[in-house]
Amino acid sequence: MNFSEYDGKTVFITGAASGIGYAQAEAFLKQGASVFGVDQNETGLQVLKQAYPETFAFWCANVAEKSEVAEAVHQALREYVRIDILVNTAGILDDYKTTLDTTEELWDDVFNTNVKGIYHVTNYILPHMLKWEQGVIVNTASIAGLVAGGGGAAYTASKHAIVGYTKQLAYDFSRKGIRVNAIAPGAIRTPMNAKDFVNGGEMASWVAEETPAGRWAEPEEVANLTLYLASSAAGYIHGAVIPVDGGWTVK
Secondary structure (H helix, E strand, O other), X not given: XXXXXXXXXXXXXXXXXXXXXXXXXXXXXXXXXXXXXXXOOHHHHHHHHHHOOOOEEEEEOOOOOHHHHHHHHHHHHHHHOOXXXXXXXXXXXXXXXXXXXXXHHHHHHHHHHHHHHHXXXXXXXXXXXXXXXXXXXEEEOOHHHOOOOOOOHHHHHHHHHHHHHHHHHHHHHHHHOEEEEEEEEOOEOOHHXXXXXXXXXXXXXXXXXXXXXOOOEOHHHHHHHHHHHHOHHHOOOOOOEEEEOOOHHHO
8 A cells, every 4th residue: 555645744653662553653654654653662662763763753651651651742742743643552461361350450450551541642642633623543442342252351341442432532523623443453463462372373273263264464454454544545434443353243
């Protein structure tokens, strides 16, 4: 895909050091955008910086910590003045734990990162978008935000919350020039899912067999949809939650 419209645009991406976030950052960079990446893992961010020294900048931060998010956004605006596109991708799993196996600490960790993290980042960046009366937000939900079985109790609840938050953002701000949508990935081969491939990959094989497409996807396939949703070609798509799941949710 080729989107020349990203030349001169600035994209703010959380979870940019690995997996889907890394693929999203690289996809926008290849299209000529400037990208500001945020993650707790500096190593992955440094890799992108070395590959794209002129157009990639970053800040290490935990999206669950309000003060760290505030500083990250401050640094991004110092670097680029304006943020055109926000991609909320940072998130954590819960090892498929049922509610009875979910400690309060785990519940809070998952919600603080997956839900409150998006809330923090959005609330710091959205006011700047509103000043320009233009902006695009793409949230990363999950098939676990649409159906059960994609995670444990905390993860599934958190991703359902992201779906609702996405729809409400679109409802509240579409007429003010802000377009908000979400992506719901299914089985994507990332470091977060590395456990599924250990011990002979029995879990990974089961997931592939249960997926109508018969395989796992690569992060770049999610990044491609992100490029489209953030572009003017998707200008009439508001508040949508689009699965990238190989057909998992059609069953």
